[in-house]
Amino acid sequence: MTPKRIAPCDVVVTSVSPPRGPARGSCDVARTRVAGLTPGHRIAETPVPKGAFVTNTSTGPSPEPVHSSSDPFGFFGLTYDDVLLLPNATDVIPADADPGTRLTRNIRLNIPIVSAAMDTVTEAPLAIAMARQGGMGIIHRNLSIEDQVRHVDTVKRSESGMIKDPVTIGPDATLADLDELCAQYRVSGLPVVAEDMTLLGIITNRDTRFIPREEWATRTVDTAMTRMPLITAQEGVSRAETIRLFSQNRVEKLPLVDDAGRLTGLITIKDFDKAEQYPDAAKDDEGRLRVGGAVGFFGDGWERAMALVEAGVDALVVDTANGHTHGVLDMIARLKKDKAAAHVDVIGGQAATYAGAKAIVDAGADAVKVGVGPGSICTTRVVAGVGVPQITAIYEAAKATRPAGVPLIADGGLQHSGDIGKALVAGADSVMLGSLLAGTAESPGDLVFYQGKQFKTYRGMGSLGAMQTRNGTRSFSKDRYFQADVPDEDKLIPEGIEGQVPFRGPVASVVHQLVGGLRQTMFYTGASTVADLKENGRFVRITAAGLKESHPHDIMMTVEAPNYRSR
Template structure:
């Protein structure tokens, strides 16, 4: 009887393969990069920002959603702080704000000023205790209140009083635009038959819709956002609080998704009526059996990657992992039979790797180091020898695993070390470092999507599904990889989409 090969199959990663060129009648500008993120969410760009505390908070989530992707807020935050991040994204751009921030006639101008600063808005509707709209207060109303008088001046003394220009809830967007143009106002309160405030439309939201036509939005016209949760301790409370805040997808984010705790919480979330409208993404896995376990649990998308990240040391500390192209392919074999999208998480260095991940079986890619150097990432900007860098660390690094007081969460349970009694007993699976500063996310996303469109041109694919169907790999050698990069020359000018 034949014995199984103890060394298994060969694992391949992005540098081991290249896509074959094919006959094309596509030009890059015609390529459609829209794809499925999860069972019920589609995106115009297959880009997700990683749930890392040096990559994705509300600024990054807003920026990448405007470019057609989606941000996943990290969970190295208290529950309240992470929910607040969700709320900031949902309020940043709204077809209609269904729960606008308001004030009362008896509030002080200082209190209004603080709310405007917190939510980055220029004014508030003024309502009575029963919800009746009685006025509005904006920067224009507060302009002539001196800093010394703000704490004692009441809203009722400076607000613009009713009657105001208003509309009924459910107004057609085109009619709202006509009201803005006719009356030259910036905020349009929506009221019911009894004069109670039911919503708010701002002219800035229409401007943003024109500026970002591919933005990832929900049915109410608000930017979409996802957030990471664990499976241990406060995970259920965190999930329910994030759902209350308006999150669009929950990512059960662990180093090994093929585990009992992850499977249990996915099943619980999918069977809970409160969570039924929110897609649940499970991860991370790197095998067909791991992906199948998450599919069977009811996951709406599968996140793939064990150890491919530039700051991850799992493969050398634990000796465990699967090179990413093979991992994505194996996971897709289980997911595609059930129509479940796959997210390739980690290991991407260049825009061409996105197309390789998609052909291997992914539907979207999750980016960490490629986005950590952007303006919108929360990492600190540092100067080294006259060059700008941003701090970047793995969520398995010692700094991310260590506790930092009662209000801040940390990543111990992501790496299944929640029972470790003290920080000096932790086993890190990541490092801390820095990446080159890359400028605004919009510029980085433009280059990444431009590279993907070039891939689609070379392979003759007009859409992502066509790319997945037509794309073919050729395995390359170390000499082939060397030939693929610029060689036999000293580079004097870096391109915006290439560096060594």
């Protein structure tokens, strides 16, 4: 028999004999992928020097589906707990490791983490916090179009090098109107303009501080604003000149006007402060924080997508439970051909196989999202009996994405910071997190107390709570699981659960631990960049005993570490 190299178990097959009993050992099962063998065949092999039972996924086998019709059980699946990364010679200092990566063809992030498009995970507050840390948030679509657009707009307006279309107010508006706008956009004041956008003045909380609130409903803006002339500049003013104007005139907002005195933009001192406070923030070409938005392909999917594009979204995520369908693929192709959306990258999902990822790539997607059923709140694999363990799903999908130069997002199933490095070595370029971020202060889940401890509510988008209309709130999540045509909500088939996760504090602290863990991964494996890690990282499979040994054992833990919780 001619020797043959197989993966993900680097051994050379030299002979095969019939079964003589049950297979033993984790690698015995994996070897059944060769030539349609079934568990129980004995395999004689020649170990690969210095690397037996190790896989290098950067090269991997030829991009062929490993499942064979002649061997329906030959596809062996691995997940995060089934593998570890091998240490390597290193001179990398963790603090110097660069965790930057590509999210899509055209979007680069400073950390390989995005937050999931879930209604208990990502709305504007968490998306802002994620972008400031160098990642990105995907605003969920279990909202009306107007509300989802508002969240995207809030992220985009939260900070900017220059606000090109600042929120303004007219002189005849009331102070109550002003207060409502300032609360909505989280600003302390607004420029006051005429109908033709001529700048009339500016009004801030300094102007209204000593006006009794009971007068706000009737008092108009023009009675309290600071009138022209104001300190202004023209569009294109340099950073140095802007700082000089702020410092010399002790102002915090600098309106930009044209030669006719019409407002064309606004610069605030807070944006300069935030740029220094968050140097790694993920920003677009205009200096605004990056944000994504989830859309479907059914019903209002196209209208929602166009509204998000108009709002300035950086990426659209065609977000369904199975992306290997005509509806999803057609939506991706249509978005990529539409001139209005040409500047917005499109992410397609979900995929869990080579064929699924290849179809999404061929449709024109700028990134592929991988994961069917790995999430902590997902029941797809037990309700439908469908899915692929996540490491194998990433590995198989990467055979389609890597040759095409399309980034891969590993979505779901991550429990610890070490899983991020495993996902990257398996073929991902970034990871999408749900449960690890659901317990943060910025997530929209409710804060609850249980047995003296703080928790936040967390649910799957396939749960009944997410798919049903409750308390007068309409659900927009049913079509994600292809159940939009179910007229009776009592007849829905849920693919997720509702629960709660421990409160974990601010996003910044959680992301610090996650990225710190990734930097440690890069140190141990000798990788100074994510590209190095993907190229040179190698796996070793472990047994159940190896997994037990990997976690703290034979001790009663009295103080939990910030990056580890007892199982």
